[in-house]
Amino acid sequence: MTDPTSWRISPSALPEESRLTHVEFVMGTAVTFDLRFTGDQLRDAADAVVREACEWLHWVDTTFTTYNDASWVRRLSRGEVLIDECPKQVQDVVDLCARYRDETDGWFDPWAGPAGFDPSGLVKGWSVQAASNLLTSRGFGRHCVNGGGDVAARGRPGDAPSWGIGIVDPFDNQSLLLAVRAIDGAVATSGVAERGRHVWRRDGTPATELASVTVLDPDLTRADVFATAALAMGDEARDWLSAHVAAAYVIDAERSEWMTDGFAARSQPLG
Amino acid sequence: MRRTIIALVLTAAVLVGVLLYRSPPVSAPAVKQIAPSPSPAASSAAQPSPAAATGMFTGTRVQAYQRKMGYVFGDVQVVVTMRSGRIVTIATPIAPPDGDTGGAGTRPTTQSITAYAMILLKSEAISAQSAQIHTVSGATYTSDAFISSLQAALHLAGR
Numbered sequence: 001m002t003d004p005t006s007w008r009i010s011p012s013a014l015p016e017e018s019r020l021t022h023v024e025f026v027m028g029t030a031v032t033f034d035l036r037f038t039g040d041q042l043r044d045a046a047d048a049v050v051r052e053a054c055e056w057l058h059w060v061d062t063t064f065t066t067y068n069d070a071s072w073v074r075r076l077s078r079g080e081v082l083i084d085e086c087p088k089q090v091q092d093v094v095d096l097c098a099r100y101r102d103e104t105d106g107w108f109d110p111w112a113g114p115a116g117f118d119p120s121g122l123v124k125g126w127s128v129q130a131a132s133n134l135l136t137s138r139g140f141g142r143h144c145v146n147g148g149g150d151v152a153a154r155g156r157p158g159d160a161p162s163w164g165i166g167i168v169d170p171f172d173n174q175s176l177l178l179a180v181r182a183i184d185g186a187v188a189t190s191g192v193a194e195r196g197r198h199v200w201r202r203d204g205t206p207a208t209e210l211a212s213v214t215v216l217d218p219d220l221t222r223a224d225v226f227a228t229a230a231l232a233m234g235d236e237a238r239d240w241l242s243a244h245v246a247a248a249y250v251i252d253a254e255r256s257e258w259m260t261d262g263f264a265a266r267s268q269p270l271g
Numbered sequence: 272m273r274r275t276i277i278a279l280v281l282t283a284a285v286l287v288g289v290l291l292y293r294s295p296p297v298s299a300p301a302v303k304q305i306a307p308s309p310s311p312a313a314s315s316a317a318q319p320s321p322a323a324a325t326g327m328f329t330g331t332r333v334q335a336y337q338r339k340m341g342y343v344f345g346d347v348q349v350v351v352t353m354r355s356g357r358i359v360t361i362a363t364p365i366a367p368p369d370g371d372t373g374g375a376g377t378r379p380t381t382q383s384i385t386a387y388a389m390i391l392l393k394s395e396a397i398s399a400q401s402a403q404i405h406t407v408s409g410a411t412y413t414s415d416a417f418i419s420s421l422q423a424a425l426h427l428a429g430r
Contacts, residue, residue, distance in 0.1 A: 028413055030412075034405060148411040149408045149410060151406060151408050163405050163406075164402055165405070166404040166407040168408065168409025170410065173420065173421070189410060192410070
């Protein structure tokens with residue numbers, strides 16, 4: 001039967017469930033979708049909403065990419081357009097960046113990079129959260145969307161009491177260190193291997209003390225930003241995370257692992 | 272806390288590979304079926320126990336591809352020979368058709384297909400763990416790197 005404290009449901013308790021999965025290559029990474037629903041007649045609707053979500057992600061990619069000088073973000077950072085001339089979502093992102101710069105005491109600062117305003121540390125999580133919200137608004141409230149390691153999960157799958165998210169070992173990306181439950185929430189991990197891009201401290205040196213920071217939060221934007229900020233903080237991150245988030249997990253360059261009580265309560269070691 | 276990959280439970284509908292093309296293949300490669308021959312110690316139920324698994328197991332083909340980025344995230348058929356729960360050999364009887372490289376030299380090597388099959392087998396091991404894991408969170412990777420990631424392996428295994 002279903003044991004709320006266990007990680008699995010016995011097969012005899014599984015309801016009939018339909019599943020739609022999809023992978024989309026966008027924003028230089030891959031975004032995987034896993035939708036669960038009852039009633040295969042909903043499959044066409046599920047397919048349609050996933051397509052719509054993917055169109056959103058591609059629009060975000062085009063609008064916010066820093067790899068194309070003609071993107072809205074690049075034009076904004078060069079002062080060629082005013083913020084009021086940009087699409088509303090660009091203004092929203094700028095507002096969020098300012099808010100999170102304050103909330104992280106400047107450890108997350110999209111204006112601090114050498115090439116001008118770069119909101120990349122927020123946009124991926126933000127856009128995946130928006131995709132998840134879209135799925136929910138169309139009636140698909142049991143899903144897991146993973147944008148290159150930023151995960152937005154809602155509801156639960158039919159085969160487990162909650163979505164289970166494996167945390168990748170930053171020193172061996174073919175191994176998992178532990179599993180954490182995502183319950184109507186998000187999981188974001190920031191690591192130094194992030195597409196070759198270093199996380200920079202305010203004094204211009206790269207942050208190297210921590211190998212990986214994982215943050216759980218109801219909102220993926222916040223989880224993404226806080227994980228990024230914490231990685232930059234280095235050894236100060238643990239105290240800061242304890243004060244600002246309910247659930248976080250840190251692995252340092254010496255492979256020592258630390259987690260908040262909130263994270264421990266929702267995770268299980270593997271092996 | 273590091274988990275160790277040991278004996279792997281192999282189901283009949285698991286193994287896939289990855290082909291990188293600039294355009295999708297014109298015709299499907301031929302399929303050579305090899306009947307699975309589970310170990311005599313296996314029960315009449317579907318899966319042999321990891322320790323007893325001996326024989327050749329064929330993966331079923333599944334299809335999915337992404338045109339926009341020029342990738343074909345597709346499949347090959349992989350045959351795995353196991354002895355007492357250990358993988359002895361991995362063979363890929365289906366190879367991309369000659370000339371179907373998409374013109375960009377992206378034809379995968381046998382080693383890369385094999386490496387990917389190994390990773391997909393790992394997804395089986397992940398699924399066999401006490402915790403049900405549906406996806407993974409780690410530092411972001413490029414689309415190229417995704418192909419050989421655990422996220423990809425779990426995604427394919429769940430289809």
